[in-house]
Amino acid sequence: MDVSDVIARREFMPTYIWLDVAFLIGFAALPVWRRKYMMLLVGLVMGGVYSAVDYGAFNLLTHSRSISGGSMFWVLLWMSVSYGFTNFS
Secondary structure: OOHHHOOOOOOOOHHHHHHHHHHHHHHHHHHHHOOOHHHHHHHHHHHHHHHHHHHHHHHHHOOOOOOOOOOHHHHHHHHHHHHHHHHHO
């Protein structure tokens, strides 16, 4: 078996995605509740930056990502905003 025969895959159940989205909404509500608006702003901006790099550079320019079923844009948007928002807030 050659190394080029190995394909790294991740599979996300829809329940996992919806639970993560619910967590992100709750997490985004915390800085609003505590009046920490800069935390919310930086988290949202960096979620957008992660999305632009992940979808724009890694997907559109290099074609290094693929998905079976569903929309690549929405999956990468969810993943990038999730990582970008939680990492920088």
